[in-house]
Amino acid sequence: MTPENLFRCLPEHLEEEVFETLVERSGVTIERIVSRGQTSPSEGWYDQDRNEWVLVLQGDAELAFEDGTRLALGAGDHVDIPAHTRHRVVRTSVDPVTIWLAVHYGD
Numbered sequence: 001m002t003p004e005n006l007f008r009c010l011p012e013h014l015e016e017e018v019f020e021t022l023v024e025r026s027g028v029t030i031e032r033i034v035s036r037g038q039t040s041p042s043e044g045w046y047d048q049d050r051n052e053w054v055l056v057l058q059g060d061a062e063l064a065f066e067d068g069t070r071l072a073l074g075a076g077d078h079v080d081i082p083a084h085t086r087h088r089v090v091r092t093s094v095d096p097v098t099i100w101l102a103v104h105y106g107d
Contacts, residue, residue, distance in 0.1 A: 033100040040088035052081045059098030062091040
């Protein structure tokens with residue numbers, strides 16, 4: 001067993017967000033997401049089959065929901081997004097990069 005650090009080994013050039021699965025066990029997936037100015041495609045929404053709890057570890061971002069709600073998130077902010085709640089990422093910081101911790105889970 002070797003300790004890992006969520007702030008190490010960050011990609012230097014990001015044309016797209018980087019999704020890295022850290023743990024996947026018994027219906028739970030934990031991933032690190034690194035964003036540098038990326039957003040969701042303008043024509044689509046995330047509509048996930050599982051709940052998603054997200055935490056911004058570094059940087060900042062803004063989420064938009066289909067119902068018109070917008071959430072600004074900074075380092076330390078987290079939100080639990082129920083399954084099938086349509087949402088998108090409308091902004092992520094460039095400097096510093098936005099580092100997310102996402103936990104996908106069932107009921």
